[in-house]
Each structure stands twice: as C-alpha cells, then as structure tokens.
Amino acid sequence: MGDDNFPNVEVAMEDVLDPTPDDAVKRKLGVGFWIAIGWLALITLLAILAPILPIDGQNVTGAGGRLDGPSMSHLFGTDANGRDVFARTIWGARVSLSVGFIAIVAGMGIGGPLGIISGYFRGKIDAVISFVFVSLLSFPSLVLALLIVNSLDRSLKVVAMVLGILAIAPIGRLARANTIVFAEREFVQAARVIGAKDVRIMVRELLPNVLIPMGALALLGVAVAIVAEGGLAFLGLSVKEGATWGKMILAGSDARTLRTGTHVAMAPIGVMFLTVLALNYAGDRVRSYFDVRETAF
C-alpha cells in the first residue's frame, strides 16, 4: 500500500536529477496565472455586482431590436427577444458561477472528509468508502445528473447539488490518496505517538495538507461544473429561471441565428471559454507549484 508513495518520490527525484526547463516555470506561478486569476476575479465581481450595475434595464424584452449586432449601446448585441447579450452574460455568470462554486464546495465538503477518513483509517472503512467512490465513478455522470434533475426540479439548488454529487468521488479519491501519503509522514506519526485523537489529527494535521491539492482540483472542478451546466442546457434540463451561459449558447446555436446573429452564441461561448481556460490554467499552475500528482478527474 505504500506504493501510493512511489510515483511521487519518483517525480521528485526526476526533478532533482534531471531538471528540464519546465522546472523554472514550475517554481513560480507565473504571469499567466495572475492573468487567469484576474479574469476570474473580474467575472466574479461583475456577477456579484450585477444587481447594482447599470444593466438591469437591458435584460428585458425589447431593450434593443431583434438580433441587433454589437454596437456602443449593446456591446455584445441583442438576442432574439431584443435583450442585451452583455447584460445577460453577466446575469448568466451569476448562475453559471454559482452552480460551479456550490457544486465544488459541496463536493469538497462531502468528498474531502470521506476521502480523509478513508485514507486515514484504511481497512474496512476505506474499503466501503472507496467502493462508493468507484461506483460513483462508474456511473455515467451526465445520466446520473439527468436522472436526479428530472425527478426533482430544475432549480439552481438542485442542479448545483447534482453536480456536487458528481464531484464527490474525484475529490474524495484525491483526498484519500494524499491522506495516505501524509499519514506516513513524521509529523502525523509523531502526533499519533503523543496520543492525539484521530479527529484532531485529521483536522489539524491532515486537512491543511490535503486542502492544497484539493484546491487545485477544485479549480478544475468548477470548470467542469460550468461546462456540465451547459451540457444540461443542451439536453433541456438546466436551471429553469433566468439566464445561464449554457442556455444563452443554446439559444444562439441554431443555424439561422448563427448566421444572422453570430454574437448571440459567440459572446457567451467566448466568456465561458475564457473562464474555463482561466480555471484550467490556474488549477494547472497551482498543481505544478505545489507539485501535486495527477489524478484522473
């Protein structure tokens, strides 16, 4: 079982013995990382501030003409209902980002502790929890999401929760793998020797260390959840009320709208692309920076 350690050691050794030019980059987060974080901050800020931005009157039918192209008054043009696409993209960010963040927080909140418990205690608990993870991973994720969303309702809560459930297994597996690694380390062993309680060890010693790789994975997870919302929209089961990026892209995706009002789909696609790119890139950088080993997500 100590095998889980093995690849990590190998990577570290390789880094030391055979520094490739990559390593220079690896040791700092880089400009790209900060650009990505800047973009995410901007989008998040806009989403939070949406109600007080001067865009409220723009997200109504007839704010502009039907499928008007981009102009000074409508930066991203208008959609089939004459609503301002820029305003809707910001409102959509509220839903899409909420879905992403809530899903991942839920995934971390459930998957993290399960993974740590599983990796710390090993034995039967581990067998059971790992089995749950494997089963969850074997399930075609979108099918599971559709099943639940269809049976419950299409509220933001449910959609976010469903995507959160999907995040449990990957995050949990990562937490477990890292817990196993850290549980062998001296500081944990030392805490055990002085008789610290299991809960205390897990919370005080393991959690902080497991959080970093989980955080890196969470960034990717948010991206996955945002994209998943779009997929649900294309299958007709995304959040019911209000604009989401997925629903906006779908609304602009028919052949004629693509031809006569390309902006309707392309604006949200562009914003979603940049956001996912930023999340992926930031996650990747964090991972390299802290030298987190790859796990399949």
Added chain:
Amino acid sequence: MRYILQRIGQLVMVLFAVTVITFASVNVLGDPLTNILGPLASIDCADVNAGLKPDSSTRGGTSEGDCAVVERTRAEFNLDSALPVRYARWVGDISTGDFGTSFQNQLPVSTVIKNKLPVTLRLVGVGLFFSIVLSIPWALLSAYRANRPFDNVSTVVSFGLLAIPNFAMGVILLYFFAVRWQFFPTRYDPDGIYNQLKSLFLPGLTLALPLAATYQRLLRTDLITTLQEDFVHMARAKGMPPRSIMTRHALRPSMFSVLTVFGINTGALLGGTLVIERIFSIPGVGTEIVTAIVRDDTPVVLGIVVIIVTGFVLINLLVDLLYSVLDPRVRRG
C-alpha cells in the same frame, strides 16, 4: 488469477451498486404507477368503489373500469411488493435477457438497445480513432522539440481545446462544416458504411479533440522522460535518424499513462455522448436515454444504464488486465 477473480468480484459489486441506485432512484423519486399509467394513477379508487364517483368515465367502449386497470397494473408490475423484491425480480429478468418493455412504445428494451447501441459504438469508435491519430504524431513532434516554438504553441492549443465546451465545439463544427460549407451531412445517415462514417466525422471529431489534447499532454510528458533514458542516448549516438528513435524506441515505453487514461475515458465515453448525439441528431443510446429519462420510461433507462456501466467496468477491467500483463508491478497497487 486471484487478481482477476478479485477484479471480477469488484465488477459485479459495482454493477450491483449502480443498478440498485438507479432502480431505487427511478422508483422512489418518481411514482412508478404514474409513470406507467399517467394521470389515471391519480384516480381515487376508494371513492369509486364507494360509488361516489363513476368509474370508466374515460374509457368508452372498454369493459374494464379505471380502478380495475389501476389494480391490474399494480399486480402486473408488483408495485405492492417491497422495493428489494421488485429489484430482485428485475435482476432475475435481466439475467435471462429480458430487459422489459418500453413504457413509451411497447418495444422490448433489448430491441431498443440493439438498434441504438451500434450507432453509439460507431461514434465512440470514430472518436477514439481520431483522438489516437491526432495525439500520437502531435505528441511526438512536440516532445522531440520540447519547449521550442512548436511545443509552446501546441501547449496553448491543447489548453484551448480543453477549454472549449464540447457542445460549443459541436455547434461550431456543425455550423461551418455541415451547414455553411456542406462538407458533411447534418444528420446520421445509416445507409452504408461510407455514409455512416461520413456523417460521424464531425461528431467524432468533436469527441476526439479534447481527448487528443489530453493524450498529447500525457504522452508528451512521458516521451520527454523516456528521451532522457540511456537506450535513447545510445540510439542517438549510433546515429539513428530522429524519426526512428521517436517512433521505434521512445514511443512504446512512453505509452503507459496514456493507456490508463485511454481506458478510463473510453469507458466514460459510452455514457458521455449524450450532448453530441443531441447536437448532431444521432439516434444512439445517448439520445435514447435522454428521451427515456424525460419521459420516465423506466425500463429503458435501467436497461441502458446497465449496458453503459457494464461496458465501462469491462473496459476498465480489460485495461487493468492488459496493464498487469505488461507490467507485473501494478498488481500490487
């Protein structure tokens, strides 16, 4: 041998867990009687039996009353038995190849699967083919000149590909290559192998591009490592041309992690084509299960889930076995 048995045991357990979850969720979250009978299920038979309400108000010429239908349906589908009993019965039926009958059109579910699964398999096959054909040369080129301009650009490209949502990619490819320039048809054409492949080109590509980017990233990293190995240096010293070094010596030993991920992805693809099938109007199991879920067509949902999950688990088992044959160390993990 023990390892194999162990894995098969796990496979069965996973299948059991997944089917239990699905079976329970469709039966608990939705009311099976309503799914079968629709609004008739809500008829208050107590009132009818007490003579407070007329029976058969809807069924003109038929002799059977509404409540009789409700009762017969309950009996026929064992709705009064406990959930585990119904589950056991269902598993028993499946083991004899009887997946039940679609609520929607009374077709046997096995027929539905037989019609739809090959289409999805072909789509996945085309996607995998593209992903391999694209990623291997791409990885070889970028690893050969690691951190040079080509490699740097290709890193950017692969990040870009991974950041484009598959539905956006599908919509864009469909619009330009099928609608605008009409290089490809916009719907699945089942007529002959050539037409099939032609109509699966774009959806296959949509499926393949992000996969190709992933495989390229993995393979490139492993190739760079392999290229530092002694035997490669040796080959180089012997004056072998770079191309043969890359393809003959470096590629094979660098394939391990790609192979693993390839296995996982392939299994996942079976259940991951829903959106692409929808966008490209492909009548595969993805389209079918989406419709079935929305229509509460429980037998079809369950049948397809069983097939997808079995496929997923089997492929992973296969990859594992292959892997352990190639590298005995793995068995310990």
Added chain:
Amino acid sequence: MSNRSKRVSVSKIVAGLLAMSLIAAACGDSSSDTSTAATTTAAPTTAAPATTAAPPKEDATSSATADKGDSSAETTVTDVLRTIDGAKSGGTLRLSVLSETDGLNPTVNRFSPTAYQMGYTVFEPLFYWDASGQITPYLAESGTNSDDGLTFTLKLRPNITFTDGEPLDADAIIVNFEALLADPLISLAVRPALDADVPVTKVDDLTVEFHLALPNKQFATGLDGQLGMPGSPKWLAAAKDDQALNQEPVGTGPFVFDSRVQDSVTKFVKNPDWWQTRDNGTEVYLDAIEFYPVTDSQIAVSQLIGGELDGMQTTNPTATAAIRDEGDKFIRLEDDQGQESFAMMNSTVPPFDDIRVRQAVTFAAARQNYIDFAGAGILRGSDTMFAPELIWNNADIKQEGDQPELAGPLVESYCADVPEGCTDGRVNIDFEYSGPSVDQENIADILSEGWGDFFNVNRVVLLEDDHITNVALGAYQIVTWRQFGAPDPTADRVWLACDSIGFVSLNWPRYCDQSREDLLNAARATDVLSERVDLWKQIQQKIHDDYLYIFFTRTLWDNAFVANTRNQCGVKSPDGVELLCTSSGAMFNHGIWFDK
C-alpha cells in the same frame, strides 16, 4: 403482452385524445387555400387564386420566389404547383416532419400533422376539402343529410380494395367506426355526435347510415381525417392483438407501408395497384416517400439546403425566414390563415375560475412584444379565431393586452377576496408550456416579464405529450397553445362545445355556457352559409367576452420543397375536383414528381 399494452392507459388515452383533438385540428386546420376558398365562395371580392399559399404579409412577388425564378411570378408558381406536363416517374421524396408519431393506426393513435403527412400516403379520407374549402367526396361517392339533420347517409365508391385485398365496403366502414368508438380516447371525439344506441347501420354493401344525436348537417366535415380514414378490417383486427402492427398501416392509398424505424425514418412505396389513375383522380409518379422526424426546424432547414431532404414543414418563424433567405432555391407553401397561437386558461380551477384574474392576465400580457419578437417580424397578430380576410371573422373584436394599468385593480380586488391565492399582492399562477425548446423559452420569458408585476409566475415545462395530457385532463392553470383554423369552423366546434367536457376534455378551458352551446348547435344544424357566418360571429364575441384565450399571433405553416419538385397542389379528388393544397402542414404528397 396484451396486458402490458393496457398500460398504455391514460397517457395513451390522452394521446388518443389529443389525437382526436388533432383530428379535429388536422381536419380543421387551416390553410390559406381554405380561407381563400371560403372567401371565394362567399365573398367574391377577396377572391384570390387559391392556387398558392401566399406569405401573409408579403405581396405577390414574394410568393413568386416559390418558383424557379426566371419567369415572372404567380403564373409560374401555379404552373409548378399544379402541373403534370412532362411528368417523369421515379424517385424517392424525402420529407421531414415535425415530430415522430407513436403509431399510424387511425383508430388507436393520435394523428398529429406529422401522422397525417404519413397517414395520407397509406390511407385516404372519406371526404376532403376542395380548393375553395368546401367538403367534397373522396373515398365516398356521396354523403347526404336528411332534412331533419339527424341522419347522414354515406355511399362508397365501388370496387376499391385495401392493399391486403380486403374490399372497402359498408362492413369495413362499420368495423372502422366500431374501432374508433371502442378506443377510450378517440371515441370521445365521435361518441357525442352519434346516437348512443345505434350509431351506425348498414344499408347495403356500399352504404351506411350514421344516426346523429343532434341535428347536424356538417357531419361530413368530420370525415376528412382520422375519423374518416378507413384502414383494412383484417389489419385492424390483427393490430388489436399485436400492437406492433399499429406501426404498419394498411389502407387503400397510393402508397404501401414499407418500413419504419421510429425516430429515424418511415418509408412508403408506390402502390402499383392503386385504384386511382390520371383520368380518375391522380397518378403517382414517385417510387417512394420517406419521412424523417426532425424536431428542430433549423436542422431541417440545414438538411433541406444540404440536399438531405426534398421537402420539410415548419411552424417556426425563424426557420421560415431561413427558407425565405434562400430565395428561389425552394418552393414554399406558406399558410397563416389557419391556426392561432394563444394563451389559454382553465376556467375550472383557481385562480382562473375567477374572471377578474382572467381579465388581469389578459390585460397584463405583453402581446406586442410577443408579436414583435416571438413572431420574428414574420407572424401576423391575431385577434380572434379567424384570419381577418376570412368571411367568418368578426372584425369588431380586438384582442386586449399591453394594458397593465387595467390589471392592477383587478388583481388587488381578487387578492382581497382570495388571499391564499396571492403572495406579496401578486396572484400565484402556474404557467405551463411544452419543451425543451428555445423558442418556447423565449416566449415564456416575454410573457412572464409582462405578467411579473401582478403575478408570481411559476414556469412549468413539459414534453409536448405530457403538456397535452395535462391540458386534456384539466390539470393546468394557464398554457400556451395553438388551435382552431379548420377549413370549416364546424370542425372547431369540438374545442368549444359543452359535450366535449369530461374526465378528459377537448374543450380545454372546460368552459360551458348554454347560450354559446346553443349558437354552436345552431351553426351546425344549418347549411345556409350566411346564417352560419352570422352565428360564428356571435360565437366569437362570446369567446372574447369570457376571457379564456389571449390571442397572440397567427401560426404560419410552411411546407417547403426543393425547386425541382412539381405538382404539390395538383392532387384531384376521384371526381376530378381540385383539392385543398395544405392544411396546417398536412397535405397530399402523392401527386409530386421530380423534374430533372
């Protein structure tokens, strides 16, 4: 197996209902020809050549685009649509339909416009509409009303056989009607019209008598569709035991069922022994017709442009616009004189059992936004159940909407009386529509926006089937809907009559008013056109005053074909009468041939 089929039950029933409804609808749907036709007969002033369906808002030139182009418009169009000069045999016509149908048995399955597109290849109606919108015999040789309007005598043409060799005779008609009456849903559309004890009797080998419950001199107008499309008795009997046979229809028609893969393609091949010929009706030139269900009209347009289809149908205005964009590459049959799009309320459940709420929701409706944006600048607004140029139209009626100032006081007074139906001073309503559909979402956005100040709108999206089921069962509050527009309004009576209210209702709002019922019955009991027109104008006023429907736009049906197809509208009845070209998207396709 037969047990299982029973599970079909309610949803099937409902579907059946729908069918019925659609029967009615389909029969009844709309066609510009119809309307023009009606106009021609009654008010010659507006008479336009009923030949081509002209796009509503456009002038003759645009209908000219339907033609290949080099020569000038209308005459050519007419030529193309009705010519067999140089007709060539052969070819397979590939058409898209709006949705898949659950089966093709007229006595069991719901016939939507889609099913009619397919059904009219295999089956033939007893009666159909002539180009002027009058009912005319087809399989029937004649139909005669008794003076008291209580008996309808149907005489069949001799020597017609089903494609399985069974004769089309009085017995076959009775078998078909018995099957219709035995179906829980479909019987709902027939039963109220017929005498309860002895609905149908055989007179001789080719003659049957229908005994009617109330005086009805318009009975034949109900036999143009599902209720009057006889299937082979042998096949009907077999299909009762094996439901799968509902997918493999056997009729008397110009084509024979060949193969069917649900949700993919349904194919019919030429019936070599068809009873009609060029001298006696219509000749068939095509080898086969294939129907592809394409639910997304934009995709259908792409396929039409890409040469994957030879023809398509749509009611989606942007798809229609996309086809128009292609200019003379396609022949277009556009028709917006039939159905209307509207919101509809259930008068039997709160809050819409209260006329104040019905009025408030009407006044607050964002009708102009609906017309401008959902209509895509293509659809006409509608005020009532008829197009303004039709003789039936009551021009005094104007649909209210966009008057939120009138809604406020009504909501206030309702909420004072029924506080449990309101939250924060707004009435709680469930607004249901079918989906998933981008267009429906956009419409729902527009309407919810308008209602938002006075109503808490809970949006409910259902699949079309479930949507229709709920409406038929009265399990809804307010919905968006499309209806009316039969070539003859008698066929639309079923949506309004008290006798179509029940556990399952075709009178969707479940609204029964005896004075309106009397008008409906009177309109059916006479065959004097001017009387009927007058009665229908009164009926419209009643409908308007009850605030059950908010009319938004006229529905534009567009059947488009590639430019080298010919003779879309050239189908004649066996008596040589030119027939109505399209009716709510359904049409006879068996006259079509390919040029080059």
